[in-house]
Amino acid sequence: MSLTPFRVPIVPELRKSTILSLISKGLRIEERDLYTPRLIKIETGVVERAEGSAQVQLGKTQVLVGVKVDVGTPFKDTPDEGVIAVNAEFVPIASPMFEPGPPDENAIELARVIDRSLRESNAVDRKSLVIIPGQKVWVVHVDIYVLNYDGNLFDASMLATMAALIDTRLPDYEELETGEIRLKEEKKTPLQINKIVTTVNIAKIGDYLIVDPNLDEETVADTKLIVAYDHEGNVVGIQKSGAGSMTREEILKAIDIGSKAARVYFKSLEEALGERLPVKIG
Amino acid sequence: MAKATDVKLIDEFGRRHDGRLPEEMRPVSMRINVLDNADGSALVEFGRTRVLAAVYGPREPVQRFMILPDRALLRVRYHMAPFSTAERKSPAPSRREIELSKVIREAFEDIILVKYFPRTAIDIFIEVLQADGGTRTAAVTAASLALANAGIPMKALVAGIAVGKIEGVLVLDVDEVEDGVGEADMPVAAAPDIGKITLFQLNGVLTREEVEKGLDMALEAIKKLVELEKQTLVEEYVTTEEV
Numbered sequence: 001m002s003l004t005p006f007r008v009p010i011v012p013e014l015r016k017s018t019i020l021s022l023i024s025k026g027l028r029i030e031e032r033d034l035y036t037p038r039l040i041k042i043e044t045g046v047v048e049r050a051e052g053s054a055q056v057q058l059g060k061t062q063v064l065v066g067v068k069v070d071v072g073t074p075f076k077d078t079p080d081e082g083v084i085a086v087n088a089e090f091v092p093i094a095s096p097m098f099e100p101g102p103p104d105e106n107a108i109e110l111a112r113v114i115d116r117s118l119r120e121s122n123a124v125d126r127k128s129l130v131i132i133p134g135q136k137v138w139v140v141h142v143d144i145y146v147l148n149y150d151g152n153l154f155d156a157s158m159l160a161t162m163a164a165l166i167d168t169r170l171p172d173y174e175e176l177e178t179g180e181i182r183l184k185e186e187k188k189t190p191l192q193i194n195k196i197v198t199t200v201n202i203a204k205i206g207d208y209l210i211v212d213p214n215l216d217e218e219t220v221a222d223t224k225l226i227v228a229y230d231h232e233g234n235v236v237g238i239q240k241s242g243a244g245s246m247t248r249e250e251i252l253k254a255i256d257i258g259s260k261a262a263r264v265y266f267k268s269l270e271e272a273l274g275e276r277l278p279v280k281i282g
Numbered sequence: 283m284a285k286a287t288d289v290k291l292i293d294e295f296g297r298r299h300d301g302r303l304p305e306e307m308r309p310v311s312m313r314i315n316v317l318d319n320a321d322g323s324a325l326v327e328f329g330r331t332r333v334l335a336a337v338y339g340p341r342e343p344v345q346r347f348m349i350l351p352d353r354a355l356l357r358v359r360y361h362m363a364p365f366s367t368a369e370r371k372s373p374a375p376s377r378r379e380i381e382l383s384k385v386i387r388e389a390f391e392d393i394i395l396v397k398y399f400p401r402t403a404i405d406i407f408i409e410v411l412q413a414d415g416g417t418r419t420a421a422v423t424a425a426s427l428a429l430a431n432a433g434i435p436m437k438a439l440v441a442g443i444a445v446g447k448i449e450g451v452l453v454l455d456v457d458e459v460e461d462g463v464g465e466a467d468m469p470v471a472a473a474p475d476i477g478k479i480t481l482f483q484l485n486g487v488l489t490r491e492e493v494e495k496g497l498d499m500a501l502e503a504i505k506k507l508v509e510l511e512k513q514t515l516v517e518e519y520v521t522t523e524e525v
Contacts, residue, residue, distance in 0.1 A: 001357055001359045001383060002357070002358045002359070002380070002383035002386070002387040003348065003355060003356070003357050003382040003387075004350065004353075004355045004356045004357075004387070004391065004396075006347075006348050006349075006353075006355060021373070024339075105383070105384040106384075108377045108380050108381055109384055109385075111377075111382050112377060112378070112381050116485050120466075120485055120486045121487060122486055179411070216514060222392075223388075223392075225482070233489075233490075234487050235484065235488050235489065235490060236486075236487050237484055237485065237486075237488070238386070238468070238482060238493070239482075239483050239484075240387075240388070240479070240480075240481060240482040240485055241385075241388070242388060242390060243388050244390035244391070244392045245392045245393075245473070246478070246479050246480035246482070246500065247477050247478065248477070248479060248497060248498075251479060251482060251497065252493075252494055252497075255493060256490070259490070
């Protein structure tokens with residue numbers, strides 16, 4: 001069951017006119033233009049226990065992603081593919097608006113949009129995750145942990161997910177005579193990454209479109225369009241998220257604006273990961 | 283559902299596995315006022331996909347803390363019947379159903395004139411009776427009709443359809459076989475009379491140009507669907523006794 005949000009912050013409603021008048025002059029609260037994301041900081045290997053991890057700051061939004069892998073059975077309809085499972089937790093330390101409990105519709109939507117963008121673009125080669133075809137495969141759990149919420153969890157989470165997957169090392173293992181897989185302490189095999197994927201969150205406020213909305217902007221926005229791109233420029237996922245609507249022209253303009261912003265995100269991944277980036281970004 | 287990799291999905295004449303051309307919808311059927319207790323209801327079929335929507339309200343919210351002082355609260359549940367799929371689906375809400383309930387609610391927040399009914403709730407309950415692809419867009423279409431049948435004021439009627447890409451060709455109204463092996467599935471819902479797109483998703487890989495072409499195919503079809511909705515509503519009301 002999905003309900004109209006009834007616990008919305010009141011302050012941003014009062015600030016809508018300020019935000020709008022700034023935007024109409026091409027300005028934002030943090031002194032950036034309409035189409036530039038906030039400052040990005042990406043760090044990998046932040047949780048030693050995890051097979052892969054990354055922490056991303058996008059302005060004041062902070063997201064931590066941990067990747068854990070274990071051995072499991074493949075899905076019946078894809079016996080020759082490993083499994084990637086994305087989950088998001090909006091833990092209550094991240095915002096006064098977050099309550100403890102199972103993921104709500106927003107957390108589920110976020111995880112599913114990221115999961116689909118990775119799956120449909122074939123970003124991680126799932127065929128390379130097979131240990132014994134039809135029987136044993138790697139199950140890659142991507143857990144998105146929001147640490148501080150200041151808007152645009154989509155882009156921060158996607159950046160952190162991508163960085164954490166690139167950071168991931170599969171454990172060495174041996175096959176026992178019983179058919180069991182025994183994992184060793186050593187971890188050195190990286191995941192086979194085919195594509196680098198990023199999302200770009202474009203908010204519609206009045207007649208304007210802006211990239212990477214902060215919390216105030218997101219709260220007053222009419223709606224948002226999240227567009228996922230691979231590093232070759234294809235669109236690999238879209239989600240309209242939010243109560244309002246968009247025109248045909250706004251949607252197409254948002255996709256074009258987003259493809260430029262995507263390059264900013266790709267560049268920051270390139271800077272953070274350097275030689276470890278598995279593909280060349282043109 | 284098993285992947286039908288053995289089925290050729292576009293034949294040498296450009297026809298799809300069920301004989302349709304790329305820009306052809308499945309046979310569509312719409313009926314309203316199908317449930318006695320609901321304030322409004324509709325049954326919509328796209329081929330074998332069959333979706334029932336019921337609207338209750340505006341009425342007092344079940345839980346008072348949810349009351350919004352300046353507008354009606356919308357509650358939407360998209361739910362699949364356990365027998366609607368090839369393999370039985372557990373009746374407990376899945377993550378997919380939770381997400382779809384959200385995007386369907388958001389397809390109506392800017393359409394229903396919620397400011398007319400402060401402190402009330404409007405409930406839209408959707409049951410997928412049989413799933414053969416395109417259930418969320420059929421759900422939006424059914425919900426639009428059920429809202430109109432309940433007499434709830436709306437800015438315009440809404441309808442939905444999905445565009446897919448199979449074997450490199452953009453096709454309208456993908457069914458389950460096509461969705462299972464296709465390269466992309468792009469559900470769209472819109473209110474063409476006021477130029478608003480209210481639901482928009484893409485699962486799959488498309489170029490920027492394909493998104494534009496697919497969106498235009500969907501919008502063209504949605505115009506036809508909204509005309510069919512109007513016809514359905516007119517037929518219902520001119521045959522009732524007060525005329």
